[in-house]
Amino acid sequence: MSKRHASSTSNPKSDDTPPTSTPQTAAAFGICHTRNGVWDTFYRPERSPDISGSQKFSGGDASSESRARSIPYAWRYAHEVLTTGGAWLIVFCLVSLLQATVPAIRVYFSAELLNLTQVVIEKKEVDKERLLCVLMAQAICSAVDNMCAHFIRRNGRKLQRRVEKVFDRHLFHARIRLDVPTFEDPVVQGRLNACYNFSGSMGWAIFEEVLSSAVETVNLVSRVSVVAQQLRDQQGGILTIICFSGDIASAWLLSKLQGYDLEYVTIANDKTIRSINGLYACATDNEHRQEVVTGGLQEHIRSRYEAAKERIGDAPSSALDVLREGFYSGNWMLDTCNQLTERVPEIYLAFYMLQSPSAFAMSFASLKILQENATSLAALSYQLFARRTSLLSSFRKIRDFYEIINIPNRIVDGTEAYPITDLVDNGAWGTGIEFKNVSFRYPGAERNCLQDVSFTIKAGQLCVIVGANGEGKSTIVKLINRMYDCDEGQILFDGQDIKLFRLADLHRRISVLYQECDHLPVSIGENIGMGNPQNADDKLGIIEAAKLGGASDFIEKLPDGFDTVLAQRLDMMVAGQRAEELYEKLVELKLVKPPVKAGLSGGQMQRLALSRTFMRPPEEVTLCLYDEPSAALDPQAEYDLFQRLRALKGEKTMVFSSHRFGHLTKHADIILFMKEGTICEAGTHAELLAKGGHYASLYKIQAQAFQE
Numbered sequence: 158m159s160k161r162h163a164s165s166t167s168n169p170k171s172d173d174t175p176p177t178s179t180p181q182t183a184a185a186f187g188i189c190h191t192r193n194g195v196w197d198t199f200y201r202p203e204r205s206p207d208i209s210g211s212q213k214f215s216g217g218d219a220s221s222e223s224r225a226r227s228i229p230y231a232w233r234y235a236h237e238v239l240t241t242g243g244a245w246l247i248v249f250c251l252v253s254l255l256q257a258t259v260p261a262i263r264v265y266f267s268a269e270l271l272n273l274t275q276v277v278i279e280k281k282e283v284d285k286e287r288l289l290c291v292l293m294a295q296a297i298c299s300a301v302d303n304m305c306a307h308f309i310r311r312n313g314r315k316l317q318r319r320v321e322k323v324f325d326r327h328l329f330h331a332r333i334r335l336d337v338p339t340f341e342d343p344v345v346q347g348r349l350n351a352c353y354n355f356s357g358s359m360g361w362a363i364f365e366e367v368l369s370s371a372v373e374t375v376n377l378v379s380r381v382s383v384v385a386q387q388l389r390d391q392q393g394g395i396l397t398i399i400c401f402s403g404d405i406a407s408a409w410l411l412s413k414l415q416g417y418d419l420e421y422v423t424i425a426n427d428k429t430i431r432s433i434n435g436l437y438a439c440a441t442d443n444e445h446r447q448e449v450v451t452g453g454l455q456e457h458i459r460s461r462y463e464a465a466k467e468r469i470g471d472a473p474s475s476a477l478d479v480l481r482e483g484f485y486s487g488n489w490m491l492d493t494c495n496q497l498t499e500r501v502p503e504i505y506l507a508f509y510m511l512q513s514p515s516a517f518a519m520s521f522a523s524l525k526i527l528q529e530n531a532t533s534l535a536a537l538s539y540q541l542f543a544r545r546t547s548l549l550s551s552f553r554k555i556r557d558f559y560e561i562i563n564i565p566n567r568i569v570d571g572t573e574a575y576p577i578t579d580l581v582d583n584g585a586w587g588t589g590i591e592f593k594n595v596s597f598r599y600p601g602a603e604r605n606c607l608q609d610v611s612f613t614i615k616a617g618q619l620c621v622i623v624g625a626n627g628e629g630k631s632t633i634v635k636l637i638n639r640m641y642d643c644d645e646g647q648i649l650f651d652g653q654d655i656k657l658f659r660l661a662d663l664h665r666r667i668s669v670l671y672q673e674c675d676h677l678p679v680s681i682g683e684n685i686g687m688g689n690p691q692n693a694d695d696k697l698g699i700i701e702a703a704k705l706g707g708a709s710d711f712i713e714k715l716p717d718g719f720d721t722v723l724a725q726r727l728d729m730m731v732a733g734q735r736a737e738e739l740y741e742k743l744v745e746l747k748l749v750k751p752p753v754k755a756g757l758s759g760g761q762m763q764r765l766a767l768s769r770t771f772m773r774p775p776e777e778v779t780l781c782l783y784d785e786p787s788a789a790l791d792p793q794a795e796y797d798l799f800q801r802l803r804a805l806k807g808e809k810t811m812v813f814s815s816h817r818f819g820h821l822t823k824h825a826d827i828i829l830f831m832k833e834g835t836i837c838e839a840g841t842h843a844e845l846l847a848k849g850g851h852y853a854s855l856y857k858i859q860a861q862a863f864q865e
């Protein structure tokens with residue numbers, strides 16, 4: 158069991174029990190905490206003690222080490238963005254930088270115009286040629302500015318989609334490749350969620366952040382140069398220093414305050430949030446509609462939802478909201494410092510004039526330039542300093558983004574081929590299974606679900622696992638299929654540890670039907686086809702599999718047949734008073750195709766899932782696992798199914814989990830009776846009846862129902 162699971166199981170906490178550790182405890186380890194409504198954010202500032210327990214300062218070094226680790230990822234990111242965006246992206250960057258120089262050019266020509274005006278006032282003469290040039294240059298500046306803005310608006314979205322496509326593909330890949338325990342891990346989920354911003358994956362957001370920094374830097378540097386040049390004879394140098402001294406102080410203060418750069422966990426330890434999400438899904442997800450309506454739950458759900466919303470008040474209701482607001486909602490010291498420093502040049506000038514009015518030689522033009530630029534330049538430089546932290550955090554995000562692609566799966570793949578060729582050559586049928594003292598606990602569960610389970614199923618045998626609800630039958634099926642690995646003991650296939658074999662080989666040889674028939678939100682045909690991904694488009698194979706699974710009758714009656722999509726996600730928004738009329742008109746004109754929704758019964762769903770298992774070529778499969786395959790089938794369908802499956806006895810190993818005795822158990826080579834996660838009886842139907850134990854008494858109860 159991984160450390161994370163071990164710790165969560167050894168110290169289980171429910172939502173409502175207050176955490177045993179408080180933010181103060183975390184602070185002892187250098188972990189900071191902020192609270193926003195019911196949301197807690199824990200993060201480590203740059204200079205924090207090592208949380209491994211040694212208490213030594215690791216901050217500076219760890220932080221620079223962390224940044225060094227980000228460099229290869231930043232390089233990879235830049236390469237990917239540039240390759241995706243191509244020459245168009247470079248043009249986009251150049252245009253953005255060009256636009257950033259326009260304000261400085263404007264300042265230059267404004268100053269020129271003011272100087273000309275001053276000459277007119279003082280000498281009553283005008284340099285017409287120069288004036289014309291200045292006015293033309295200003296018009297050109299406006300035109301260039303507008304053209305750049307237009308180009309950026311037109312192409313920004315297109316480039317964004319192009320870049321996002323690549324990064325969405327990464328995230329899709331990162332999700333699809335994870336096994337069950339890794340995917341269920343809340344930290345993995347949290348990391349995956351953190352890679353999405355408000356509009357898809359953050360591929361473009363980071364690029365925008367970097368480009369904005371470059372644009373602001375060019376803007377600032379070019380404007381400062383022009384202003385300094387204009388004021389060079391008139392306390393310009395000293396005024397420029399004064400302009401920025403405040404910013405340097407602000408930046409220093411800012412670096413002390415921000416913690417975005419490092420690890421953080423944002424979590425709501427509150428059942429109201431979960432209640433809001435659950436109730437919202439009840440109201441919005443199609444799959445719950447039937448239950449909500451038949452149960453008359455509408456009013457109940459509405460009032461519970463409103464009450465829950467009321468309880469959290471104005472606090473954020475999602476982690477994304479919390480992140481939008483930032484860990485800090487501002488800092489009064491920083492803001493005051495910034496506002497004061499904006500006024501410093503004016504205050505300095507006022508003092509200077511009072512002190513020595515005769516020595517004051519600043520021109521009207523220079524004063525105007527200073528007045529117009531000092532405040533905005535100070536604000537811009539402050540913004541740039543503030544951006545420094547978010548840029549650093551972008552580097553961290555890039556690293557996290559690429560690292561999630563490499564999250565190791567808990568179920569470690571084996572290296573040996575399965576089946577073992579010697580056995581196949583010897584004409585062995587099926588898979589021999591052995592459990593040796595197996596114990597297992599679900600990740601996060603408080604206690605073991607299986608305890609010291611041992612049994613042997615020989616190749617080609619039919620085994621039925623029986624027992625009451627929750628005794629561990631399905632769990633055995635999941636361990637055989639390596640959905641999870643056992644925590645103690647060993648599971649052997651044909652005498653070898655199951656962990657030695659390649660997972661892809663195992664999954665190709667095992668055909669599984671789970672109790673919860675999960676259907677993917679694709680067409681019925683594709684659902685069945687996915688039973689054999691190598692041949693998912695084999696139309697004839699799909700029709701044949703549907704027949705074997707007993708699903709063809711009802712599929713043929715559906716308006717869209719095999720093309721019917723079961724869980725249709727409607728990508729449509731309708732708004733406005735007469736929107737219904739409009740929608741109906743569009744349907745009438747066949748411009749909009751209304752979604753066809755097929756409702757299937759539990760038994761039909763189960764037949765569909767069963768059909769999926771028949772997609773695989775029979776010779777490929779050595780082991781069939783059926784977890785309650787007939788729970789939702791009518792008696793005739795159940796009888797037909799078992800007849801069909803029994804015919805495979807001797808050819809393949811078959812493991813069933815079932816509550817129903819009779820059809821199957823009478824023909825089983827071995828019955829395992831489970832109680833409280835252990836096997837309390839094992840043997841054939843006759844042996845167990847003769848024993849007169851749990852199996853015998855439950856069998857008699859079921860048999861009595863038919864005798865009365």
Ligand SMILES: Nc1ncnc2c1ncn2[C@@H]1O[C@H](COP(=O)(O)OP(=O)(O)OP(=O)(O)O)[C@@H](O)[C@H]1O
Nearest residue numbers: 599600602606625626627628629630631632633672
């Ligand atoms: N993903 C899970 N996480 C935590 N506990 C689980 C999980 N799945 C099952 N359990 C628990 O493990 C125990 C055994 O579950 P299992 O599904 O194996 O029972 P079962 O015998 O197949 O029951 P049933 O006859 O109702 O299908 C139950 O107590 C159940 O609550």
